[in-house]
Amino acid sequence: xxxxxxxxxxxxxxxxxxxxxxxxxxxxxxxxxxxxxxxxxxxxxxxxxxxxxxxxxxxxxxxxxxxxxxxxxxxxxxxxxxxxxxxxxxxxxxxxxxxxxxxxxxxxxxxxxxxxxxxxxxxxxxxxxxxxxxxxxxxxxxxxxxxxxxxxxxxxxxxxxxxxxxxxxxxxxxxxxxxxxxxxxxxxxxxxxxxxxxxxxxxxxxxxxxxxxxxxxxxxxxxxxxxxxxxxxxxxxxxxxxxxxxxxxxxxxxxxxxxxxxxxxxxxxxxxxxxxxxxxxxxxxxxxxxxxxxxxxxxxxxxxxxxxxxxxxxxxxxxxxxxxxxxxxxxxx
Amino acid sequence: xxxxxxxxxxxxxxxxxxxxxxxxxxxxxxxxxxxxxxxxxxxxxxxxxxxxxxxxxxxxxxxxxxxxxxxxxxxxxxxxxxxxxxxxxxxxxxxxxxxxxxxxxxxxxxxxxxxxxxxxxxxxxxxxxxxxxxxxxxxxxxxxxxxxxxxxxxxxxxxxxxxxxxxxxxxxxxxxxxxxxxxxxxxxxxxxxxxxxxxxxxxxxxxxxxxxxxxxxxxxxxxxxxxxxxxxxxxxxxxxxxxxxxxxxxxxxxxxxxxxxxxxxxxxxxxxxxxxxxxxxx
Numbered sequence: 001x002x003x004x005x006x007x008x009x010x011x012x013x014x015x016x017x018x019x020x021x022x023x024x025x026x027x028x029x030x031x032x033x034x035x036x037x038x039x040x041x042x043x044x045x046x047x048x049x050x051x052x053x054x055x056x057x058x059x060x061x062x063x064x065x066x067x068x069x070x071x072x073x074x075x076x077x078x079x080x081x082x083x084x085x086x087x088x089x090x091x092x093x094x095x096x097x098x099x100x101x102x103x104x105x106x107x108x109x110x111x112x113x114x115x116x117x118x119x120x121x122x123x124x125x126x127x128x129x130x131x132x133x134x135x136x137x138x139x140x141x142x143x144x145x146x147x148x149x150x151x152x153x154x155x156x157x158x159x160x161x162x163x164x165x166x167x168x169x170x171x172x173x174x175x176x177x178x179x180x181x182x183x184x185x186x187x188x189x190x191x192x193x194x195x196x197x198x199x200x201x202x203x204x205x206x207x208x209x210x211x212x213x214x215x216x217x218x219x220x221x222x223x224x225x226x227x228x229x230x231x232x233x234x235x236x237x238x239x240x241x242x243x244x245x246x247x248x249x250x251x252x253x254x255x256x257x258x259x260x261x262x263x264x265x266x267x268x269x270x271x272x273x274x275x276x277x278x279x280x281x282x283x284x285x286x287x288x289x290x291x292x293x294x295x296x297x298x299x300x301x302x303x304x305x306x307x308x309x310x311x312x313x314x315x316x317x318x319x320x321x322x323x324x325x326x327x328x329x330x331x332x333x
Numbered sequence: 334x335x336x337x338x339x340x341x342x343x344x345x346x347x348x349x350x351x352x353x354x355x356x357x358x359x360x361x362x363x364x365x366x367x368x369x370x371x372x373x374x375x376x377x378x379x380x381x382x383x384x385x386x387x388x389x390x391x392x393x394x395x396x397x398x399x400x401x402x403x404x405x406x407x408x409x410x411x412x413x414x415x416x417x418x419x420x421x422x423x424x425x426x427x428x429x430x431x432x433x434x435x436x437x438x439x440x441x442x443x444x445x446x447x448x449x450x451x452x453x454x455x456x457x458x459x460x461x462x463x464x465x466x467x468x469x470x471x472x473x474x475x476x477x478x479x480x481x482x483x484x485x486x487x488x489x490x491x492x493x494x495x496x497x498x499x500x501x502x503x504x505x506x507x508x509x510x511x512x513x514x515x516x517x518x519x520x521x522x523x524x525x526x527x528x529x530x531x532x533x534x535x536x537x538x539x540x541x542x543x544x545x546x547x548x549x550x551x552x553x554x555x556x557x558x559x560x561x562x563x564x565x566x567x568x569x570x571x572x573x574x575x576x577x578x579x580x581x582x583x584x585x586x587x588x589x590x591x592x593x594x595x596x597x598x599x600x601x602x603x604x605x606x607x608x609x610x611x612x613x614x615x
Contacts, residue, residue, distance in 0.1 A: 002435045003435045003436050005435070006431065006432045006435035006436075007432065007435075009432075010421055010424050010429075010432050013423065013424055013428070014421060014422055014423040014424060017423040017424075018422070018423050169418075170415060170417055170418040170419050171419050171420070171421060173388065173415060173418065174413075174415065176388065177386060177387075177411075177413040178408060178433065178436040178437075178479075179409050179436055179437065180436050
């Protein structure tokens with residue numbers, strides 16, 4: 001236990017004292033969240049209405065110029081379109097087949113759209129249904145994304161790259177010459193990075209939440225658990241890279257090769273909805289995607305752990321597989 | 334010096350593909366001596382010492398430590414200073430010593446390590462900010478943290494200035510005085526002469542000679558070495574002379590110009606050149 005604690009302490013101090021990396025890993029996510037919050041704050045002056053069904057020529061409202069109509073295909077589930085209404089991404093939804101329209105009780109835009117619809121020709125034959133829901137801003141979706149990104153970079157570089165550097169410059173060889181076991185060494189590295197990433201994630205969330213007041217419908221404990229699983233999955237993946245590579249340039253290249261698609265395809269900054277099916281398949285194979293789906297479901301939909309089964313199972317299996325692979329591949333030199 | 338060897342290597346071989354880095358070496362190291370492994374670059378010194386340390390697995394042969402094959406306990410009983418090692422970054426000398434002390438069941442006290450390796454003035458310094466000599470002192474400190482019974486030092490003074498080298502020799506002297514066995518590889522003959530009780534000269538993966546330095550010199554040289562510098566008409570010449578009077582008379586008789594002629598007592602460097610045919614610091 002003594003060597004573990006001493007190595008944990010040394011690695012953590014190395015991180016905290018490396019001022020450049022330390023401040024970068026704390027400030028960069030903050031800047032991103034605040035930057036995007038301001039950049040995407042402006043709302044469009046258009047009203048947005050989702051249209052289900054084949055259309056209705058007798059409904060004058062559908063020709064209203066101030067409204068942008070988004071037509072959904074037959075395959076789109078009505079529920080997912082109504083979710084957009086609940087989250088204020090749409091101001092109303094019309095189903096021309098059943099002659100029904102939905103408005104959001106808590107949206108001022110919805111009230112205006114209701115007037116536009118019912119006061120025009122053909123509108124009187126439609127029945128109203130109501131949904132409720134607070135608006136979801138871009139930044140509410142973004143904050144788990146930025147935390148996920150920070151988790152990914154922090155673990156893959158903090159573990160993968162750093163251990164390869166230790167191997168190249170002989171620190172690993174020096175440790176191999178002591179009674180310390182590879183497992184003790186790797187555990188100390190992993191636990192140090194785990195604590196750092198979890199604390200950074202909490203700092204980023206709380207630091208931006210003070211000003212931006214994110215939507216949080218679920219339990220903080222569940223969110224923390226999902227963060228723990230996400231972090232473990234990234235540490236495990238980092239260890240796979242750390243297990244064999246002998247030079248930093250190669251490790252750096254491979255880690256970038258893996259982080260770039262994860263950055264683009266995990267839904268960190270934008271949703272992959274509407275992208276080609278193949279990309280969505282790739283996205284579903286990435287651990288950060290599942291971390292984000294779970295974190296967003298907790299924050300924005302109030303989901304409990306039971307509803308997150310598939311995402312949690314994926315993260316757990318991915319983590320176990322990577323730890324196993326890393327243990328099998330690991331070499332001091 | 335006692336007769337019981339602390340370490341024995343038997344038929345040690347290491348092949349890297351077609352290259353025979355070490356080609357069957359056998360020797361014993363008695364308890365408490367300073368054993369020097371000398372040889373030109375690429376002779377197989379580092380590979381040999383790393384097989385003895387248990388860092389490199391031999392292709393053939395075995396290493397016997399205190400009468401038994403090297404086992405689990407070995408790591409706790411050896412101290413190692415590699416040729417090139419980085420120290421963990423952003424932590425101080427004192428913190429690094431504490432880190433390494435935590436690895437061993439019965440480490441030396443901090444005060445003792447600081448005293449032996451003269452680290453007092455650099456304890457709070459970041460590892461990255463150490464000078465060459467300070468770094469070597471620090472690496473030696475890490476090698477002796479565990480109160481090892483045998484210490485391996487792989488070219489510990491390469492790159493140090495003469496003063497730092499001499500300071501380092503003093504430190505090695507202190508460790509040796511405690512009864513610790515030392516295995517040392519070096520490029521410097523004066524270092525081997527100063528520190529080693531036994532030396533092995535290696536080249537092309539084989540041990541060429543192994544004995545106490547003065548016995549080796551006695552075996553290979555008689556008397557003095559006379560060097561005659563090159564002239565326009567003749568190449569330089571080195572003559573081993575048992576009787577100086579006779580040699581000088583003979584040279585005069587041949588009409589050799591004695592200007593620039595030098596006479597010296599053969600040393601390890603001469604022995605080395607004689608055995609390997611190359612200069613040490615290639």
